[in-house]
Amino acid sequence: MDVHGLRDQLEDLYARYVESLDDGPLDLWPEFFSVRCLYLILPRDNYERGLPLAVMRCESRDMLIDRVTAIRETMLYEQRYLRHHVTNIRVRAAAADALEVSANFSVIEVLPDDLPRVAMVGRYLDKLVASPHGGWWFAEKLCIYDSLLVANSIIYPV
Amino acid sequence: MNESTREAIHLDDNRVLHADGRVSCVHCSAELGHRDTDYLAQALRRERAPEASGPNIRVKAEVFVDQPMVLRQALCPNAMWCCKPKSCRRAMRFFARPASRRRENELGSIAPSAHGYNDSLATGVNMNSPLPSSRRVWPNAGYSRVPYWLYTDQEIFEREMTRIFRGPSWSFVGFAAELPESGSFKTTSIGNRSVIICRNRDGELRGFVNRCAHRGVKFCRERLGQTSRFTCPYHQWTYDLNGALKGVPFQGGVKGQGGMASDFDPKQHGLQQLRIAEHHGVVFASFDEHTEDFLDYLGEANRYYFERVFDGRDIRILGYTRQLIPGNWKLMFENIKDPYHASLLHVFLVTFGLFRADQESQVKMDPTGRHGLLISRRGSQTASEHTKDIANLRTDFKLRDPRLLDPVKEFKDSATVVMQTLWPNLIIQQQSNTLAMRQIQPRSPQEFELSWTFFGYADDDEAMTLRRLRQANLMSASGLVSGDDSEIIKLAQDGLTAYPDDEALLAMGGHDTQDEDHMVTEAAIRAFYKHYRAVMEI
């Protein structure tokens, strides 16, 4: 496999993924996943202790879409801007139609009357599958945030 | 001496309290205030004994109870004409003004501190300046008003830590299932104090503070673990699984030099102990040796609902998560004791019929008001004449993947939601099949940690575990429902902080504190404050 070509593809994929969260539209976010998928945001302590609880758990693209609808239509929260930063993207295993990728993430959150703050740091453990339309889909995305403590709320996905 | 002074109590050398409540100067008989309306009232309140004046040194409560506190700063204004009358008057006027209206060097050569002047003294002579918290009085409308200073005041916070969290109460600290073997331990907090719960060599649960008896180090930094002893990293004092001090390096000195004072008795320097109560696998701790037995504390009605979830089956911990919420801890209790908001704020709940004002429901309190229950039965996703006030009701939102909400009946009665609040730090959540303990850990007047432990039962099959994990989407930091609550608590704190002298209104369902068979009430919050005020004596 062309390692540099793959790296370019992944850089581009994660950049577009983050853009859907930070700049929207949020409807694009579920499109990055395969129809059957697993998306979890969970504290590192749970992950390391083998405890299954996640604070956000979606088991299909439809559940991701339901989450987007809830964020749009039913949840109450203070408006905020987010900036996700993804670094250290690394391919841990590769086959022709499947990849395992890890990366670091940090999320800067800006509330209307506050200075920007780091809302979350952690890493992705991702499994990707080749999409029939070319490119990659996330079949599994674990967003493992360091520590247990959350700065108030996690409204948007990571 | 007139009639009233004969019954007067001497508070100290300079002040007397008269039978009619007046307090006057003993020298010139100038009136300094009145017990019922002034800051002096606070000073006359009975103080509880500190739970310990040092590691393992307990002072008998009787030593303190019924003793009036000494009034430290209530000097007679006349006593100020002591030294140089002119400069004194200038100093008094200076301190009577708000700080923003004082000019630097205005007092020139006068050294105010040398005269004993300071801000708190000045507020004693100028009745127009803002009241310090010790002079704050609860609004005169029973329990249907809550003053906003209650959510911001540092002195109130300290008093809550002492009287509520370290007073005669049982705080939730964890599950026996988290401490399976001898040497298993867990660190958590009661109020703002870090504590350790541990299983000793005999298999008994023990609790003690996470603060070294030597010089205060928070020596245990792990949340869950197993050990044979606790060693403080600073000077390596070592404690056994009961918290007793077992080793002090160089106690006998080195080469005949130094070493611990000869009167040092390690038995007197163990870790300050907590009492432990366990009921059906749930563990509670108390700083106060006089706290009533746990089941008496829980009371009948609350015991029924407690044992509805904790029926003796083994618990399986599904995971943890913690939130740092920028609001006062009492706002969390108010939120859970408030069924009125649930139908309005939580569009998700209402939309899917999980909780709605027109459903069969109850609000119950225990006789003291300290514990509460909010009980409801699920309905359907349809509009009715009662839902017209719910502007946000969305009848058109259908889940594309309904596995998120696939509740099954699992308890013996027909309730589908029971939110139980146990004084002073616990919410037991049963919403459909998602079960969790929410533990409230205040950090300051403006901030508390909400620590969630999600659980199921050891005999759950895989489908049930998965169901609980899916429904957990409703809860905690990114909860489709409880996310609304942590956000609204922040907005409440943001709103009320600048208005300490205003008050919240709790008049839904009248002014009483009795049980109700509907949700349009704030009675459980009023009941909470009824007990709160009794404990805090404010």
Ligand code: FES
């Ligand atoms: S402070 Fe713990 S051993 Fe000295």
Ligand SMILES: [Fe+2]
């Ligand atoms: Fe709520």
